[in-house]
Amino acid sequence: QPQKNRQWRKFLSTVWEIKFSHDTKKVIHSIKVGIALVLVSLLYLIDPLFKQVGENAMWAIMTVVVVFEFYAGAMLSKGINRGIGTIVGGALGCLAAILADDCGKIGNAIIVAVSVFSFGTMATYFRMVPSIKKRYDYGVMIFILTFNLVVVSGLRADTVLMLARQRLSTIGMGFAVCIFINLLIFPMWASDELHDNTSSKFHKLASSIEGCLDEYFGKAEGDKENQHKVYLSGCKSVLHSKSTDESLANFSKWEPWHGKFGIMYPWGKYLEIGEILRELATIILALKGCINSSRQPSQSSRQSIRESCEIVGLSLAKMLRELGESILKMRKSRARVLMSPKLQSLKQDLNLHQKIKSLENEENIGVISFLFLFTEIVEK
Amino acid sequence: QPQKNRQWRKFLSTVWEIKFSHDTKKVIHSIKVGIALVLVSLLYLIDPLFKQVGENAMWAIMTVVVVFEFYAGAMLSKGINRGIGTIVGGALGCLAAILADDCGKIGNAIIVAVSVFSFGTMATYFRMVPSIKKRYDYGVMIFILTFNLVVVSGLRADTVLMLARQRLSTIGMGFAVCIFINLLIFPMWASDELHDNTSSKFHKLASSIEGCLDEYFGKAEGDKENQHKVYLSGCKSVLHSKSTDESLANFSKWEPWHGKFGIMYPWGKYLEIGEILRELATIILALKGCINSSRQPSQSSRQSIRESCEIVGLSLAKMLRELGESILKMRKSRARVLMSPKLQSLKQDLNLHQKIKSLENEENIGVISFLFLFTEIVEK
Numbered sequence: 001q002p003q004k005n006r007q008w009r010k011f012l013s014t015v016w017e018i019k020f021s022h023d024t025k026k027v028i029h030s031i032k033v034g035i036a037l038v039l040v041s042l043l044y045l046i047d048p049l050f051k052q053v054g055e056n057a058m059w060a061i062m063t064v065v066v067v068f069e070f071y072a073g074a075m076l077s078k079g080i081n082r083g084i085g086t087i088v089g090g091a092l093g094c095l096a097a098i099l100a101d102d103c104g105k106i107g108n109a110i111i112v113a114v115s116v117f118s119f120g121t122m123a124t125y126f127r128m129v130p131s132i133k134k135r136y137d138y139g140v141m142i143f144i145l146t147f148n149l150v151v152v153s154g155l156r157a158d159t160v161l162m163l164a165r166q167r168l169s170t171i172g173m174g175f176a177v178c179i180f181i182n183l184l185i186f187p188m189w190a191s192d193e194l195h196d197n198t199s200s201k202f203h204k205l206a207s208s209i210e211g212c213l214d215e216y217f218g219k220a221e222g223d224k225e226n227q228h229k230v231y232l233s234g235c236k237s238v239l240h241s242k243s244t245d246e247s248l249a250n251f252s253k254w255e256p257w258h259g260k261f262g263i264m265y266p267w268g269k270y271l272e273i274g275e276i277l278r279e280l281a282t283i284i285l286a287l288k289g290c291i292n293s294s295r296q297p298s299q300s301s302r303q304s305i306r307e308s309c310e311i312v313g314l315s316l317a318k319m320l321r322e323l324g325e326s327i328l329k330m331r332k333s334r335a336r337v338l339m340s341p342k343l344q345s346l347k348q349d350l351n352l353h354q355k356i357k358s359l360e361n362e363e364n365i366g367v368i369s370f371l372f373l374f375t376e377i378v379e380k
Numbered sequence: 381q382p383q384k385n386r387q388w389r390k391f392l393s394t395v396w397e398i399k400f401s402h403d404t405k406k407v408i409h410s411i412k413v414g415i416a417l418v419l420v421s422l423l424y425l426i427d428p429l430f431k432q433v434g435e436n437a438m439w440a441i442m443t444v445v446v447v448f449e450f451y452a453g454a455m456l457s458k459g460i461n462r463g464i465g466t467i468v469g470g471a472l473g474c475l476a477a478i479l480a481d482d483c484g485k486i487g488n489a490i491i492v493a494v495s496v497f498s499f500g501t502m503a504t505y506f507r508m509v510p511s512i513k514k515r516y517d518y519g520v521m522i523f524i525l526t527f528n529l530v531v532v533s534g535l536r537a538d539t540v541l542m543l544a545r546q547r548l549s550t551i552g553m554g555f556a557v558c559i560f561i562n563l564l565i566f567p568m569w570a571s572d573e574l575h576d577n578t579s580s581k582f583h584k585l586a587s588s589i590e591g592c593l594d595e596y597f598g599k600a601e602g603d604k605e606n607q608h609k610v611y612l613s614g615c616k617s618v619l620h621s622k623s624t625d626e627s628l629a630n631f632s633k634w635e636p637w638h639g640k641f642g643i644m645y646p647w648g649k650y651l652e653i654g655e656i657l658r659e660l661a662t663i664i665l666a667l668k669g670c671i672n673s674s675r676q677p678s679q680s681s682r683q684s685i686r687e688s689c690e691i692v693g694l695s696l697a698k699m700l701r702e703l704g705e706s707i708l709k710m711r712k713s714r715a716r717v718l719m720s721p722k723l724q725s726l727k728q729d730l731n732l733h734q735k736i737k738s739l740e741n742e743e744n745i746g747v748i749s750f751l752f753l754f755t756e757i758v759e760k
Binding site: 026027029030031033034035037038041044045055057058061062065066070109112113116117118120121122124125128141144145148149152153239240242243279282285 | 504
C-alpha cells in the first residue's frame with residue numbers, strides 16, 4: 001500500500017516536473033488569457049460600466065480574444081494593426097456614407113455597393129503583396145471589415161460617427177487590458193526566444209559534428225540507431241528553422257525596449273546568422289550522407305585518419321559551443337583573436353590528409369563557411 | 381506621334397501580359413472578394429431582407445471578410461471551423477447562462493466569471509497543442525469568442541437562444557456566399573498548387589544539377605554570376621519549401637473531390653516526396669560548395685573526368701525531369717523499367733573514376749538517394 005502510494009506520488013511529481021519545465025510558459029499564457037477575459041467581461045458584469053458602454057462591450061471581448069497572442073511582439077503588432085485598420089476603415093467608411101447620403105435612395109445603394117466592391121477588391125489585392133502580407137496583413141483585413149460595416153450601416157444608423165467612436169473606445173479598452181496583462185505578468189518576449197534559439201542552434205550543430213565523428217570512427221555503442229536520430233534531428237531542425245526565425249524576428253521588431261535589448265536592435269543580423277548556420281547544417285547533413293555511403297573504406301583504414309579528424313571536428317564543435325555561449329551572454333567573443341589563427345592551422349592539418357578521403361574535403365568546407373560565419377558574428 | 385502611340389500600346393500590352401501571367405490569380409481572387417462583399421451587403425441594402433435579419437447582418441459581413449481565403453481548402457477549413465466553434469461555444473454558453481440564471485444577482489456574476497476564466501484558460505491551452513493548432517486553431521478561437529459573448533450577454537438579454545439562432549443563420553448565409561463565389565468562379569485549389577509545386581521541384585533540381593556541371597567544367601559564359609544565382613535560388617527554394625508544403629497539404633485535405641483528385645487522395649505522399657527532394661537539394665548544395673572550394677584542381681585536370689560526369693549528371697537531370705513530368709500528368713512512369721538498370725550502370729561508370737575526385741562521391745550519393753526517391757514514387 002505505501003509502495004503504491006509512493007509510486008503514485010512519484011508519478012504526480014514527474015508529471016508536475018514535465019509540465020513545469022516544458023509547458024510552464026503555455027500554462028502561464030493560458031491563465032493570462034483567462035484573467036484578461038474575466039477583466040474584460042467586467043464591462044458587462046458591473047452595472048455602471050455597462051450603462052456607459054452598452055452592447056459595444058462586445059468589441060472589447062472580441063479584441064481580447066483575437067489579439068491576445070503568445071509573444072508580446074505578436075500581440076503588439078496585431079493590436080496596433082487592428083487599431084489603425086479600424087481607424088482608417090472607419091474614417092473612409094464615414095466619408096463614403098456621408099457622400100452616399102446626399103443622393104437619393106437608389107443612388108445611395110449604388111454608391112455603397114460600388115465603394116464596397118472597389119475598396120474590397122483593392123485592399124484584398126494589397127493584402128497579397130508579400131511585403132504588406134508579412135507585417136500588415138491583419139491590419140488590412142480589419143480595414144476591409146470596418147469599412148464595410150460602417151459604410152453599410154451608415155444607411156441605417158444616423159449616428160454612425162458616435163457608433164464608430166464608441167466601438168473604437170471599447171476596442172481601446174480591450175487592447176489596454178491585453179497590454180496590461182501580457183506585458184506586466186510574466187511577459188514572453190519573442191526576442192528572448194529568437195536569441196536563445198540562435199544560441200542553441202550552435203550547440204545543436206556542435207553535437208551533430210561530434211555525432212558524425214563518433215559514428216564514423218565507431219565509438220558509439222548501445223542503441224546507435226537512436227542516438228543517430230537525435231543528432232540528425234537537431235541538424236534538421238536547424239535546417240528548417242527559416243520560417244520560425246522570420247516570424248520571431250518580425251515580432252521582435254514590434255517589441256519595445258526591454259531587458260538586454262535596446263531600441264533598434266539589429267534583428268536582421270540574427271536572420272543572417274541563421275542563414276549561415278543553415279548552410280553549415282546542409283554541409284553536415286551531406287557529410288552524414290558520405291558517412292553512410294556503402295563505398296566507405298573498412299574500419300581499419302579509417303583509423304589512419306582518425307586522429308587528425310577528431311582534432312579538427314572536436315575543436316570545431318568546441319568553437320561552435322563557445323560562439324553559442326558568447327551570443328547567449330552577449331559578450332564580444334574574447335576568443336576571436338585566438339580562433340582565427342587556430343582555424344588556419346586546422347585547415348593546414350587537413351590539407352596534409354587531403355588526398356585520403358572526401359570526408360576531409362567536406363569538413364574543410366565546413367571550416368571555410370565557419371570562417372564566413374565568424375566574421376559575420378564579429379561584425380555585430 | 382504614331383510611334384509614340386505604338387510604344388504606349390506596347391507598354392500597355394506588356395503590363396497586361398505580366399499581370400495576366402503572374403498576378404492573374406491574385407486579381408481574380410480580389411475580384412471574387414469584392415463580389416462576395418457586395419452580395420453580402422445586400423442583406424443591408426435590400427429592405428425586406430434587412431427586416432428579416434436586422435443588425436445581425438453584421439455577422440454575415442464579418443464571416444465573409446474573415447473566411448474568404450485564397451485557396452478553396454483554406455476557406456472550407458476556416459468556415460467549418462468557424463461554424464463548429466460557434467455552435468459548440470454557443471451551446472455551452474447557453475448552458476452556463478441558464479445555470480447562472482438560477483442563482484441570485486451576485487451568484488450569477490460569480491458563476492459567469494468563473495466559467496469565463498476556466499473555459500478561456502482550458503481552451504487557450506488546448507489551442508497550443510501542436511496537433512490541434514495545425515488544423516483546429518481557428519475553431520477553438522471562435523469557440524472562446526462565442527462562449528464568452530453568449531455567457532456574458534446571457535445576463536442582459538433574455539432572448540439569448542433566439543439571438544444565437546439568428547447569428548448562426550447569418551453566419552451560415554455569409555459562408556454560403558463564400559462557398560458559392562469561391563468554388564464556382566475560378567476556384568483555386570490548394571491541391572493543384574501542391575501538385576504543380578511538387579512537379580516543378582523536380583525541374584528545379586534538374587536545372588541545378590546542370591548548372592553545377594556547367595560551372596565546374598567552365599561551359600557557362602557571359603554573366604556567370606547571375607546564372608549561378610538563378611539555379612542556386614531554385615535549389616534553396618526547394619530546401620525551404622517545408623512549411624509551404626505542409627500548409628498546402630493541410631488545406632488539400634479539406635478540399636472535396638474535384639478534377640483529377642479523388643477522395644482520400646494520399647496527400648501524405650506528397651510530403652514524403654518533398655522530404656526526399658529536400659534531401660537531394662541538400663546534397664546538391666553541398667556539391668555546390670565543393671565546386672566553389674579553393675582547393676579544386678585546375679581546369680585542365682578537370683577535363684579528364686568531364687565526359688563521365690556529364691553523362692551521369694545530364695542523365696540524372698533528364699530522369700528528374702521525366703519524373704516531374706510523369707507526376708504532373710499522373711501517369712505511372714512508364715520509364716520505370718528502363719531507369720533502374722540505367723542508374724545501376726551509371727553508378728558503375730562512376731565507380732571507375734571514384735578515386736579521382738570527391739565530386740563523384742557526392743553525385744553518387746545523389747544517385748543513391750535518387751533510388752530511394754524513385755521507389756517511393758513508384759509505390760504511389
